[in-house]
Amino acid sequence: MRYKLFLLLVALMPALIGPAFSTELLIFAGSGMRSPLEELGRDFTVETGIEVFYDFDGSGRLGSKILTGIKPDMFIPGSDKWADKLKEKGAIKQCFPLAYHVPVIVTPKGRDKVKSLQDLTNKDYKLALGDAKAAAIGQNNQRLFKKLGINYADMNVVxxxxxxxxxxQWVESGAVDAAIVWHADAVQSKLVDMIELPQQLNSIDQIPLCLMQAPPHPREVAKFWKYLLENGSRIFAKHGFQTLPLP
Structure with a gap:
């Protein structure tokens, strides 16, 4: 009799104590937002018990994954380009601006070579730029140089x-003389000097928070969406991002 009672209790245990694991959200996000998003994810998990896992990569690579059928609960690319493309494909339900990516020039600490945009056309200086097919920063580079009338042939892109x-990392190691990165990444490094660009010449990207069509965990991701809208600007600003509406 006791043995039967033991078996009954074992069978009922999941119902009595609830699920062994919490829901796990999968968020695709541009690699440039790692610091603020990891902080937001940790705080959200503490508050709700819902786990947040990120796949950080270039926005183009993440967008391509979605087009192949891999569905995250949310997509946070580094610019509107992939958000717009996935909206057209019917993969995204809605987007909301979260923060802004502001491009800056970075050079190795103490290496007094590149001082302005004009110096980027000096072929004595080795440059690293983003891959436009893989990352939002690469697409931004293209728009920025087109706006400034600078051709890639005029630069020594290695x-x-x-x-x-x-x-x-290439700039920090001294492998190149300069690169264009996001302001939020530059301010976190102690191994680079940063050159800010005049706003009227710059090409600033909006970071969209995108909710997927039919996400795997609709109720849980709706809570995270609300949490990001309420807390995202404050945490992104803490990590060096522009969050106020731009003029």
Whole structure:
């Protein structure tokens, strides 16, 4: 009799104590937002018990994954380009501006070579730029140089990175003389000097918070969406992002 009672209790245990694991949200996000998003994810998990896992990569690579059928609960690319493309494909339900990516020039600490945009056309200086097919920073580079009337042939581009962190590492190591990265990444490095660009000449990207059509965990991701809208600007600003509406 006791043995039967034991078996009954074992069978009922999941119902009595609830699920063994919490829901796990999968968020695709541009690699340049790692610091603020990881902080927001940790705080959200503490508050709700819902786990947040990120796949950080170049926005183009993440967008391509979605087009192949891999569905995250949310997509946070580094610019509107992939958000717009996935909206057209019917993969995204809605987007909301979260923060802004502001491009800056970075050079190795103490290496007094590149001082302005004009110096980027000096072929004595080795440059690293973003890969436009893989990362939002690469697409931004294209728009910026087109706006300034600078041709790639005028520059000594020796490497193209698939993510901002890669560009920053090349500059930090001294492998290149300069790169264009996001302001938020530059201010976190102690190994680079930063050159800000005049706003009227710059090409600033909006970071959209995108909710997927039919996400795998609709109720839980709706809570995270609300949490990001309420807390995202404050945490992104803390990590060096522009969050106020631009003039």
């Amino acid at each position: 490497a193209r990175g698939i993510a901002v962190k890669q560009l920053l």
